[in-house]
Amino acid sequence: MTDAAEPTRTNFIRQIVEADLAAGTHDRVVTRFPPEPNGYLHIGHAKSIALNFGLAESLGGQCNLRFDDTNPHKENLEFVEAIKTDVRWLGFEWGGQARFASDYFERLHGFAVELIEQGLAYVCELDAEQMREYRGTLTEPGRPSPWRDRPVAENLELFARMRAGEFPDGSRTLRARIDMAAPNINLRDPVLYRIKHGVIHHQTGDAWCLYPTYDFTHPLSDAIEGVTHSLCTLEFEDHRPLYDWCVEHVSVPSRPRQIEFSRLNLEYTVTSKRKLTELVAEGHVEGWDDPRMPTIAGLRRRGYTPAALREFCERIGVTKSENRVEMAMLESAIRDDLDAHAPRRMAVLRPLKVVLTNYPEDEVLNISAANHPKDETQGSREIPFGRELYIDRADFAEVPPKGFKRLVPGGEVRLRNAYVIRCDEVVKDAAGEVVELRASIDPATLGCKPEGRKVKGVIHWVAAEYAVSAEVRLYDRLFRVAMPGAEGQDYRDDINLDSLEVLVGCMLEPSLGGAQSGERFQFEREGYFVVDPDSTAQRPVFNRTVGLRDSWGKGK
Incomplete structure (x- = not known):
């Protein structure tokens, strides 16, 4: 149990879980947090972490940390370790060892064979473009693949050859055989396995050239682990019928229940992994932990506290309604926490x-x-x-x-x-x-x-005579507008070019000379600041976390 295991405010998911426990549907709640190790966690993940870990802890259950590592060409161990660090920094601990979807690759392969044997999966030779053409539209049904009715024995043989590496990338896929006329496009014979040669997986090395898709891996991994409630953001609502289909048609040991909630949309930020990766790769910021980034690592370096982030997640609540949260709510949460705990110092x-x-x-x-x-x-x-x-x-x-x-x-x-x-x-x-x-x-x-x-x-x-000379970095919002990239515009055009001002030769009272990395202070009349990891005794560096009041657009 950690200091994060405080009683949480109620919400519709908590009410569902409590009702299931009261009805005896489950003896113990088990949730999971399943990030892809292809980037650093961001503020939106903090909401999911607080929900999954906090709910399980407060109800005496367990939350598993499981890495969805089915796309090894985008993943690496740096991201794995960073995610572990962020979860622990927020004040949570997962049940048992950290898990990986790749731990279950052999079992998942076995489930795929079960589907083939039941006539519920087949090897398809359509390429990606052809598959899109055959899938149909929201108003028109799809067309069956020419290979949809292959005999079971032939599918088993081809699937074995796919695993053995006999076919090039993109030439074969394993697809579920569900319904090409289904109103939900996710049920129109989705891909379950694809071929990926020449990739060294950070957990399995070169043992596999055949990788399961997320929609196949996720529900079955939940079922293998005995997850009782699989909590997802709303974009997975349309995937729930496929989630249930996968679980129902193979010999898994449990039947998890997927429940969706609204994701966190925060003003003046982007949380798309693709966009965050672009910001780093293109040099708009100085790395994943740049204090202007909405990553947990960036917020930590900026001086945010775990308690403030958890309180922010509690304040915004858990609902089914999509909405955009004001940045002022996040800044208010950190300001309230630092006001109560940060010692005062004078800095010019x-x-x-x-x-x-x-x-x-x-x-x-x-x-x-x-x-x-x-x-x-x-x-x-x-x-x-x-x-x-x-x-x-x-x-x-x-x-x-x-x-x-x-x-x-x-x-x-x-x-x-x-x-x-x-x-x-x-x-x-x-x-x-x-x-x-x-x-x-x-x-x-x-x-x-x-x-x-x-x-x-x-x-x-x-x-x-006694002043300590220091560098002070005044960080501001990374974007100029509340909704970067709105109406199809390039979000990079909305970057705030004045989001960082570096002041050198600042004069601080002598007690700040020995401050250590991560220590937080209120500089009287200036705001809240934290010692940066770059700081040394010879060159102290402080980052502004937040001002004493909301001054955005008011002549900071």
């Missing part, structure tokens, strides 16, 4: 030096500051204060806009946890750019607000 992302002319040059004051304003258990830390400081350039305006409450020439502002200061002089370079401010402190205002003194603005700062 665009530094402007301030010299306090009436503060002693050699005096250092250690100021105690709470690590979290609402959680005393997080304690406090010491922040050094000296004559020279950095503040953010945005906190000073020589000609302030209306309503500006920060530092201006001749004006005052409070430094967080420290003194009130007044800007006395503005120093510029030859080009007229502000390079330094000269200011003075009010010694009576350390950490307090004297009566009669009205100072509206409070800004953050870092002592120049």
Whole structure:
């Protein structure tokens, strides 16, 4: 049991499963999560993981992790290991060892032979284009293959020769013999096996040149494993009759029940494996774990927490209705989690030096500051204060806009946890750019607000002598529009070219110098940040996870 095994909100699938258990249909619920190892998992998979693993755990059952590895030319062990890492990071553990559809290749082959022997499968010599022509349309029935009525003995012989590697790719397939006039096109003699030569499978090597299709493999693998409830997204609803047909016509040990739910459609993202692969291969992002990607690895690197992703999945719920989820819901879930748990720190992302002319040059004051304003258990830390400081350039305006409450020439502002200061002089370079401010402190205002003194603005700062120089990466949404590629347009045309801004020479309070990869903080007044895996003691790197509020389209 993991910390992810919290009581879950009810939904129609949970109600079905509970009813089956109460009726004695099953003694124990068994679900499965069956990803293809041909890419990294994304946010949509997180919903399926939370449903399958969370449901099984909360009802005292088991969820199997099974890799659907029937397309070895697209798969590799990197994806297998990445998927395992993501599932565990989300807080779940699968029952027993990780499974592979290829573990059952021999048994699946045996089931195919059973279908042939019953006259329910045949070897077809139509190529892919011809098969599409024969299949018919939604309004017209299909035509039978010329080889549909081969004798059983001939089909058995040809299928054995297919396995032996006697035929080239695409020259033969094994098809189910169901109904070429079925209203559901998936039942018009679907392909069960195809030939693939020259492929080294990551689990079986070169032992097979004959590979089962997903629609044949998936239901029978579920049945072999004793899965009670096979939970799929809605695009598999039309495949359910074929799922049931496969299970009903061979000697499997159990009869799973397929139930469909709506997939996660999230604004400002794409979750198609093909499109995600293109984004990586074409260099639009810097890999599968780029923090702009909707992959679980990317979200992890960006600073999202497992608890926040699980809570997001709970908030959006499980329904039959297709809908598009606002990105703000995901960002709200991570913001709520980090607000409660992330310690506070001060970081100046665009530094402007301030010299306090009436503060002693050699005096250092250690100021105690709470690590979290609402959680005393997080304690406090010491922040050094000296004559020279950095503040953010945005906190000073020589000609302030209306309503500006920060530092201006001749004006005052409070430094967080420290003194009130007044800007006395503005120093510029030859080009007229502000390079330094000269200011003075009010010694009576350390950490307090004297009566009669009205100072509206409070800004953050870092002592120049002790500041840690760092790189900060400001990540934003990868796409400019809520529905990339809508109306048949190329989704790549909607990529946000300003989705990453890299700031160097940012100045951070010294306590951040020893932060480790994966540690998360709130940079006061800036947002939530995480230490990137690229970070080193010599070159700290922080990624922005999310802002303090939803500022998309509001002049970030």
